[in-house]
Amino acid sequence: MSTPPTPPAEPLQRHLISDLPEALGQTVTLQGWVYSRRDLGGIRFLLLRDRSGVVQCVFGKTELPLAESCVRVTGRVAESPKAPGGLEVHAEALELITNAAEPPPIEIPKEAWHVNPDTLLEYRHVSLRSPKARAALKVQAELVRAFREVLSAEGFTEIFTPKLVAAGAEGGAALFEVDYYGKRAYLAQSPQLYKQIMVGVFERVFEVAPVYRAELSHTSRHLSEYLSLDVELGFIDSDEDVMALEERLLKAMMRDVAERCAPEFALLGAAAPDLSAPFPRLTLLEARALVRERYGHQTGGKDLDPEAERLVGRWAKEERGSDFVFVTNYPQAARPFYTYPTDDGLTRGFDLLFRGVEITSGGQRVHEYGTLIAQLRARNLDPEAFRGYLEVFKYGMPPHGGFAIGAERLTALLLGIANVRFARAFPRDGSRLHP
Amino acid sequence: MSTPPTPPAEPLQRHLISDLPEALGQTVTLQGWVYSRRDLGGIRFLLLRDRSGVVQCVFGKTELPLAESCVRVTGRVAESPKAPGGLEVHAEALELITNAAEPPPIEIPKEAWHVNPDTLLEYRHVSLRSPKARAALKVQAELVRAFREVLSAEGFTEIFTPKLVAAGAEGGAALFEVDYYGKRAYLAQSPQLYKQIMVGVFERVFEVAPVYRAELSHTSRHLSEYLSLDVELGFIDSDEDVMALEERLLKAMMRDVAERCAPEFALLGAAAPDLSAPFPRLTLLEARALVRERYGHQTGGKDLDPEAERLVGRWAKEERGSDFVFVTNYPQAARPFYTYPTDDGLTRGFDLLFRGVEITSGGQRVHEYGTLIAQLRARNLDPEAFRGYLEVFKYGMPPHGGFAIGAERLTALLLGIANVRFARAFPRDGSRLHP
Numbered sequence: 001m002s003t004p005p006t007p008p009a010e011p012l013q014r015h016l017i018s019d020l021p022e023a024l025g026q027t028v029t030l031q032g033w034v035y036s037r038r039d040l041g042g043i044r045f046l047l048l049r050d051r052s053g054v055v056q057c058v059f060g061k062t063e064l065p066l067a068e069s070c071v072r073v074t075g076r077v078a079e080s081p082k083a084p085g086g087l088e089v090h091a092e093a094l095e096l097i098t099n100a101a102e103p104p105p106i107e108i109p110k111e112a113w114h115v116n117p118d119t120l121l122e123y124r125h126v127s128l129r130s131p132k133a134r135a136a137l138k139v140q141a142e143l144v145r146a147f148r149e150v151l152s153a154e155g156f157t158e159i160f161t162p163k164l165v166a167a168g169a170e171g172g173a174a175l176f177e178v179d180y181y182g183k184r185a186y187l188a189q190s191p192q193l194y195k196q197i198m199v200g201v202f203e204r205v206f207e208v209a210p211v212y213r214a215e216l217s218h219t220s221r222h223l224s225e226y227l228s229l230d231v232e233l234g235f236i237d238s239d240e241d242v243m244a245l246e247e248r249l250l251k252a253m254m255r256d257v258a259e260r261c262a263p264e265f266a267l268l269g270a271a272a273p274d275l276s277a278p279f280p281r282l283t284l285l286e287a288r289a290l291v292r293e294r295y296g297h298q299t300g301g302k303d304l305d306p307e308a309e310r311l312v313g314r315w316a317k318e319e320r321g322s323d324f325v326f327v328t329n330y331p332q333a334a335r336p337f338y339t340y341p342t343d344d345g346l347t348r349g350f351d352l353l354f355r356g357v358e359i360t361s362g363g364q365r366v367h368e369y370g371t372l373i374a375q376l377r378a379r380n381l382d383p384e385a386f387r388g389y390l391e392v393f394k395y396g397m398p399p400h401g402g403f404a405i406g407a408e409r410l411t412a413l414l415l416g417i418a419n420v421r422f423a424r425a426f427p428r429d430g431s432r433l434h435p
Numbered sequence: 436m437s438t439p440p441t442p443p444a445e446p447l448q449r450h451l452i453s454d455l456p457e458a459l460g461q462t463v464t465l466q467g468w469v470y471s472r473r474d475l476g477g478i479r480f481l482l483l484r485d486r487s488g489v490v491q492c493v494f495g496k497t498e499l500p501l502a503e504s505c506v507r508v509t510g511r512v513a514e515s516p517k518a519p520g521g522l523e524v525h526a527e528a529l530e531l532i533t534n535a536a537e538p539p540p541i542e543i544p545k546e547a548w549h550v551n552p553d554t555l556l557e558y559r560h561v562s563l564r565s566p567k568a569r570a571a572l573k574v575q576a577e578l579v580r581a582f583r584e585v586l587s588a589e590g591f592t593e594i595f596t597p598k599l600v601a602a603g604a605e606g607g608a609a610l611f612e613v614d615y616y617g618k619r620a621y622l623a624q625s626p627q628l629y630k631q632i633m634v635g636v637f638e639r640v641f642e643v644a645p646v647y648r649a650e651l652s653h654t655s656r657h658l659s660e661y662l663s664l665d666v667e668l669g670f671i672d673s674d675e676d677v678m679a680l681e682e683r684l685l686k687a688m689m690r691d692v693a694e695r696c697a698p699e700f701a702l703l704g705a706a707a708p709d710l711s712a713p714f715p716r717l718t719l720l721e722a723r724a725l726v727r728e729r730y731g732h733q734t735g736g737k738d739l740d741p742e743a744e745r746l747v748g749r750w751a752k753e754e755r756g757s758d759f760v761f762v763t764n765y766p767q768a769a770r771p772f773y774t775y776p777t778d779d780g781l782t783r784g785f786d787l788l789f790r791g792v793e794i795t796s797g798g799q800r801v802h803e804y805g806t807l808i809a810q811l812r813a814r815n816l817d818p819e820a821f822r823g824y825l826e827v828f829k830y831g832m833p834p835h836g837g838f839a840i841g842a843e844r845l846t847a848l849l850l851g852i853a854n855v856r857f858a859r860a861f862p863r864d865g866s867r868l869h870p
């Protein structure tokens with residue numbers, strides 16, 4: 001009955017392309033994809049791509065396989081001032097691992113030439129292989145990692161809350177409906193109510209998870225499914241503590257990513273934000289006056305419109321040297337019922353703009369049961385629909401607050417990606433459920 | 436127009452309860468919840484709970500608020516051999532932060548006395564505050580953190596793939612249906628197809644995200660929504676590389692968590708697994724023979740039944756000193772179409788059992804387009820329904836494989852929690868969508 005465990009196969013002595021500068025003059029084995037190939041008669045070039053980069057491999061008469069085939073190349077690393085990265089591999093052997101059955105639908109090295117974003121998104125499962133697409137998602141992964149690391153170091157605990165819920169956190173608009181064992185459920189628009197409950201357990205919590213908005217508007221900044229970076233903390237004095245945390249957090253995330261992802265920033269031509277100045281703060285009223293008086297722009301509605309956001313961001317950059325700016329003290333009418341109200345009809349709710357676009361809503365929340373009931377009624381919402389949520393406020397919730405950052409929007413603004421769809425691997429919107 | 440940034444409010448000099456051993460003899464300010472109170476005539480005891488623990492605070496005639504009220508206590512830290520933890524706080528001041536409006540529906544310190552799990556789950560938003568409930572979720576958060584850290588150190592990149600999909604990865608059973616802008620979509624049962632696509636981008640990827648199973652069976656080991664820890668890696672030689680990675684990963688996770696969460700393990704009476712032995716391996720055929728010959732148990736069906744899993748786990752523990760055991764070489768009929776087939780009608784697919792319960796399915800995947808089409812047809816699945824997925828296999832996928840670990844099941848088995856629902860903050864099943 002005995003089955004001695006098989007010893008692990010001797011791992012292949014494989015080099016990553018990013019390690020080649022330290023292997024000059026040595027013979028190495030690389031694995032990866034045929035990024036492109038070129039035949040100059042007696043000499044053939046293969047650009048090989050692996051997860052760490054691209055390198056030129058030089059062959060004699062060897063037959064080179066189709067683009068995107070998987071191959072193993074063995075050869076000697078040599079300096080080559082003309083080659084990308086300043087070195088190349090003088091190939092001695094080429095082994096085909098998996099042959100591409102046909103040329104890819106998109107020429108991946110020429111991705112940028114495809115002006116139609118719909119084509120790139122239709123073939124996203126292939127176009128993601130381009131170094132630039134890969135770089136954007138890599139930066140996003142590092143942003144998320146830094147988010148967790150900074151918060152963990154400040155005593156926060158990660159939580160995992162349900163995305164299948166019985167009612168929307170904000171009252172019901174733009175919800176996706178789910179057939180839940182014959183009953184009606186919805187996809188959560190935010191973990192708002194759950195992260196507040198979890199403040200009663202861990203005091204300081206964060207979550208990284210998808211959220212859902214059945215947005216009908218087809219804009220370059222909205223997705224139907226996006227990654228929300230959520231934070232909530234208890235025993236605060238005011239929204240000031242929340243903003244101070246978010247500023248500390250974002251500065252640390254930006255510094256960390258700029259350092260870890262220097263090659264990705266260079267590839268994308270992206271500039272790290274200037275973080276030397278404190279994030280300036282304007283009340284919403286001040287922000288409205290600013291864009292009217294300084295830029296002649298009249299904002300309608302309860303909130304700032306996109307042009308007003310852009311102008312406030314411009315002011316912050318020009319006058320305060322900051323890519324970020326907080327807009328504070330939103331009116332109660334512009335905020336959900338759980339936002340901490342102040343006597344002047346305003347709230348302790350804020351937005352944070354990054355390069356002129358909103359990336360966060362946050363604020364202090366109501367922590368007293370009676371105030372919550374009153375806030376729901378003032379908005380014509382039925383307290384019964386929020387029963388499970390309200391219940392916890394009967395049993396002692398500390399003053400608390402938090403915020404949520406949209407990961408794709410943050411990534412797109414950081415890297416200069418105009419359409420937020422390209423800051424998500426497989427974006428979902430009103431007309432896209434594939435691939 | 437100038438709004439100088441408000442300086443952050445001076446943070447309260449607050450001590451955490453876990454810091455008190457270093458503050459003996461000092462006067463400290465604590466914040467937290469009234470865990471319980473006791474009146475012994477001239478002397479009153481308040482057990483105070485914060486995110487780090489529970490401590491006894493001793494008062495004179497002070498009126499103590501209802502359980503679960505939020506309070507601030509100032510007092511001197513003194514040794515007290517009879518008090519929990521060996522010390523207590525001689526209180527000088529009590530400040531009420533938020534009064535509980537009524538006693539909680541569950542006596543949180545007596546949580547274990549509530550024998551009806553449905554009651555605990557109905558009031559989960561309150562019962563989560565118990566130190567034991569909190570400890571289980573804390574251990575889970577640390578397991579997930581270790582999962583990410585180990586993989587990041589091995590060159591893996593985190594991915595975020597869609598949970599709203601057009602078709603199921605396995606063909607269609609147990610899917611939740613979503614009304615997606617008037618069209619039909621489903622909640623993803625697994626990121627399987629997407630993580631494979633992402634091997635073409637990053638070679639080594641992981642994801643931590645919810646997945647959905649419309650399970651009709653109401654068992655103590657199934658949830659409708661659970662957290663899946665997914666891994667996939669390219670350029671492997673066989674499923675051996677995948678198992679070696681999973682063994683390395685789980686051992687590192689278990690060691691890390693046992694160290695970081697010693698107080699939580701002690702509170703829950705949980706034992707860290709013995710990790711000194713290699714994880715033993717049995718083929719499925721060997722496992723069936725083992726339970727039949729050694730324990731007289733006959734397994735039906737294509738897979739091991741729960742009793743057979745338990746017996747294989749027992750064998751691994753008794754004979755090999757391991758809490759884990761791999762069951763390998765599943766037959767093709769018991770595995771999805773994307774599992775790497777071998778000539779004998781078997782596959783390079785495996786399960787991993789932990790303490791006699793399956794926590795992982797994994798294996799090597801098919802990486803060749805033609806083989807995938809053949810595998811789909813052999814299962815009467817329509818290749819057209821998998822078009823977006825198949826597409827990528829036309830363009831060079833390396834040999835690859837991976838696995839998924841159910842986070843709640845892993846947590847429950849590690850901590851001796853009999854019902855997996857208590858290893859999730861807000862569990863969802865056929866009869867539960869609240870709170």
